[in-house]
Amino acid sequence: MSTTNTDVLVVGAGPTGLLLAGDLATAGIDVTLVERRPHGLGNMTRAFGVHARTLEQLDARGLADELLATGTTLTTARLFGRLDLDLTRLPTRFNHLLVTPQYEVERLLERRAVDAGVTFRYGTELRGLRQDAEGVTAELTDPEGTPLTLRARYLVGTDGHRSSVRTALGLPFPGHSVIRSIVLADVRLAEEPADVFSVNGSGDTFAFLAPFGDGWYRVMGWTRTRQVADSEPVDLDEIREIARKALGTDYGMHDPRWISRFHSDERQAPAYRVGRAFLAGDAAHVHSPAGGQGMNTGLQDAANLSWKLTAALRGTAPDPEALLDSYQSERHPVGAMVLRSSGAIVRLAMAHTPLTRATRSLAAHLVNAIPPASARAMGMLSGIDIAYAPAPGTGRPSGRRAPDARLREGRLYELLRQGEFVLIAPGGPAPALPSTAPVTAKHLIRATWTDPAKRTAVLVRPDGYVHWTSN
Template sequence: MSTTDTDVLVIGAGPTGLLLAGDLATAGIDVTLVERRPHGLGNMTRAFGVHARTLEQLDARGLADELLATGTTLATARLFGRLDLDMTRLPTRFNHLLVTPQYEVERLLERRAVAAGVTFRYGTELRGLRQDADGATAELTDADGTPLTLRARHLVGADGVRSSVRTALGLPFPGRSVIRSIVLADVRLAEEPADSFSVSGSGDTFAFLAPFGDGWYRVMGWTRTRQVADSEPVDLDEVREIARLALGTDYGMHDARWISRFHSDERQAPAYRVGRAFLAGDAAHVHSPAGGQGMNTGLQDAANLSWRLTAVLRGEAPDPEALLDGYQSERHPVGAMVLRSSGTIVRLAMAHTPLTRAARSLAARFLNAVPPASARAMSMISGLGVSYAPAPGTGRPSGRRAPDVHLREGRLYELLRQGEFVLIAPEGAAPTLPATAPVTPKHLVRATWPDPSKKAAVLVRPDGYVHWARH
C-alpha cells in the first residue's frame, strides 16, 4: 500500500471532471484526477451539442473560439416538423447551437488540465471510500491491479451514471427508464437535408439529424415496434429504416463510423454533497438526450463547484460550510428542471394518441405565435435563463447570469479567464465588499465601466454569475 495526498481528488475524466480539475489547478489547488479508462481510449458518447451558456463558460476559459472551429453552428432548429426555434435572438455572442463531438470538448479540457498541472491516473478504479472530519480516503486499484490509498481534503465524483462514488456514499439514484432502444450513428449522407437540424416523427417513431460540419451527421432514432436490450446488435439498415419512417427519407446514409444502441433514464441523486464528497454531471443527474442538455448541465455543475472549493481551500470563505452547501442549493434545482424539460420534449416526440398529438400541435402553435414564450423556452434550454436565488444582503441582481459587457479593460468574459472574481466599479471608486464575499483583494480582478455615468458596483463570480451588486 502507498499513500498519496492531494487537495482535491476528482473521479472521472469526462467533460465535467476535466473542467473542474482544470479550474482548480489553474487556481493553484493540488488536484489528482482518476479515470478507469486507459489514456487515449476514445469516448464515443452520445453528446454532440454545446449550448450558448456552456460556450460562455468555455469563453471564460479561453477555449470557445477553438471549439467553434471543430464543428458547425446552427441558428435554428425544427422540432416535430412544425416548431421553429430561432436561436439568433439569444442575448449572447454565442446565439446558436454548436454541433461538435464530445471528444472535441474533452480534448481541449484535457489539454488545459495538463497545462495547469493536474495529476492524472488513468486505468485506475475506485473500490472504496471513507470520510472523516478532515478529508476523504479513497481505496483505489491502479492499472496493474496494485491497491492504492489516496487521501484528499475533498473528493468529487464525476464518474457518470454508474458512479462508483455515488454507490460508495450510499446515495440512491431514484427514477426510471423513460425510453428504450434508441439507436445512434455518425454517418455520411448522399443527399443534404433541407433543414440543418430537425426532429420529427409520428409518435410511433422519431428521429433527428444534425451536421458536425465536416461531412459527418449525427442521427438518432427510435421506433415503438423494436424495443430490445442495449446489447442487441444494431446495423446501418436499422438506422436507415427508422429515419425513413420518421423523416420520410434516409438521405442516402452510408459509411457509418459509429453505431450504438442505448436506453435513456431520468434519475437524480437526492444530495450532491455528503460531507467532503460531491457529485457532479451524470453521477448526480441523468435524463433524456432531448434538448442536448446532459453534457452542458454537467459542465455548469463543475463551473459552480470549482470556485467554491477554491475559496474554501484558500481560506477565503467566511463560512466554508455554507459556501459548499450552496452548490447543492443552486445546482440541484437546475438538475430537476433539466429532467422536466428534456422529459417534456421526448414525451412530445413520442406522442401517439390523438390527445397527446393534439397537445403537441397546440404547444408548437403557441410557441411559434408567441415570441416571448419561445424565447423563454430557448433561454432555459441554452442555459442562459438559469439564475440562482440571491443570498441575503447581496443585492437584487445577485444570482443572475452576468452578460458579457464591454469594460475599459476588455470583455467581462475575457477578464474571467483569470479564474477569479471580477469587481466592476466606476472609475476611481473603491467599493467595500460585503463581509460574506468569499474573496480577498489578492485574488480580485478590478474593472471599470466605460460609461462615466454608470455608478453601480458589481462583483461577478468566477462562473459568470453576479455575487453582489450595489447601485
C-alpha cells in the same frame, strides 16, 4: 500499500471532471484526477451539442473560439416539424448551437488541465472511500491491480451514471427509464438535408439529425414497433428504416463509423454533497438526450463547484460550509429542471394518441406565436436564462448570469479567464464589498465601466454569475 495526498481528488475524466480539475489547478489547488479507462481510449459518446451558456463558460477559459473551429453552428432548432427556435435572438455572442463531438470538448479541456498541472492517473479505479472531519481517504487500484490509498481534503465524483463514488457514498439514484431502444449512428449522407437539428416523427417513430460540419452527421432514431434490449444488434438498415418513416427519407446514409443502441433514464441523486464528497455531471443526474443538455449541465455543475472549492481551500469564504452547501441548493434544482424539460421533449416526440398530438400541436403553436414563450424556451434550453437565488445579504439583483460586458480593461469573459472574481465599478476608489463576499483583494480583479454615467458596482463570480450589486 502506498499513500499519496492531494487537495482535491476528482474521479472521472469526462468533460465535467476535466473542466473542474482544470479550474482548480489554474487557481493553484493541488488536484489529482483518476480515470478507470486507459489514456487515449476512444470515447465515442452520445453528446454532440454545445449550448450558448456552455460556450460562454468555455470563453471564460479561453477555449470557445478554438472549439467553434471543430464543428458547425446552427442558428435554428426545429422540434416536431413545426416548432422553430431562432437561436440568433439569444442575448449572447454565442447565439447559436455548436455541433461538435464530445471528444473535441474533452481534448481541449484535457490540454488545459495538463497545462495547469493536474496529476492524472489513468487505468485507476475507485474501490471505496471513507471520510472524517479533515478529509477523504480513497481506496484505489492502479493499472496493475495494486491497491493504493489517496488522501484528499475533498473528493468529487464525475464518473458517470454508474458512479462508483455515488455507490460508495450510499446514495440512491431514483428514477426510471423514459425511453428504450434508441439507436444512434454517425454516418455520411448522399443528400444534404434541408433541415438540420430537427426532431420529427409520427408518434410511433421519431428521428433526429444534426451535422458535425466535417461531412459526418449524427442520427438518432426510435420506433415503437422495435423495443428490444440494449444488447440486441443494430445495423444501418434499421436506422435507415426509422429515418424513412420519421423524416420521409434516409438521405442516402452510408459508411457508419459508430452505431449503438441504448435506453434513456431519468434519474437524480437526492444529494450532490455528502460531507467532503460531491457529485457532478452524470454521476448526479441523467436524463433524455432530447435537447442535448446532458454534457452542458455537467459542465455547468463543474463551473459552479470549482470556485466554491477554491474559496474553501484558500480560506477566503466567511462561511465555507454554507458556500459549499450552496452547490446543492443552486445546482440540484437545475438538474431537476433539465429532467423535466428533456423529458417533455421526448414525450411530445413520442405522442401518438389524438389528445397528446393535439397537446403537442398546441404547445408548438403557442411557442411560435408568443415571443416571450419562445424566448423563455430558448433561454432555458441554451442555459442563458438559468439563474440562482440571491445569496443572503446580497440583494435581489444577484444570482443572475452576467452578460459579457465591454469594459475599459476588455470583455468581462476575457477577464474571467484568470479564474477570479471581477469587480466592475465606476472609476475612483473601490466600493466596500459585502461581508458575504467569499473573496479578498488578493484574488479580485478590478474593472471599470466604459460608460462614465454608470454608477453601479457589480461583483461577478468566477462562473460568470452576479454575486452582489450595489444600489
